[in-house]
Amino acid sequence: MVSKLKPVYYFYNKYLLSSLLLNFLLVSLQLPFSVSFSIKILFFGLLLFVFLFTKQKSKLTFYHNLAITTPTLFILSFIMDVVILFLTYLITGNVF
Numbered sequence: 001m002v003s004k005l006k007p008v009y010y011f012y013n014k015y016l017l018s019s020l021l022l023n024f025l026l027v028s029l030q031l032p033f034s035v036s037f038s039i040k041i042l043f044f045g046l047l048l049f050v051f052l053f054t055k056q057k058s059k060l061t062f063y064h065n066l067a068i069t070t071p072t073l074f075i076l077s078f079i080m081d082v083v084i085l086f087l088t089y090l091i092t093g094n095v096f
Contacts, residue, residue: 005076007066012077015047019081023088033089040085044078 012019022043026036050056052070063073 004066004068004072007063007068008073008076009080011063011073012080015077019043019084020088023085026085027088027092027094030094033086033094036085036089037082040078040081044074044081048074 022039023036026039031039048070051060051074060070060073063070
């Protein structure tokens with residue numbers, strides 16, 4: 001499992017900057033964590049839709065060759081994103 005995290009991070013790294021900007025926007029708007037979490041679900045749902053139903057699907061071949069399925073790739077990326085979101089809220093003191 002640990003050996004799969006490096007390629008997942010490589011995939012997520014492409015979206016890290018946009019995700020961080022979205023995190024800081026959500027924190028600056030002082031939205032509750034549950035609302036931000038829902039927005040992240042929509043963001044990853046849109047990303048999954050783009051990868052499954054457009055020509056972007058061929059870009060997932062690298063991960064399939066490493067025995068990482070599409071759901072595993074997106075779930076692990078989503079978990080990484082939620083951890084970063086939670087840490088952002090925790091650092092700014094907006095969690096509780």
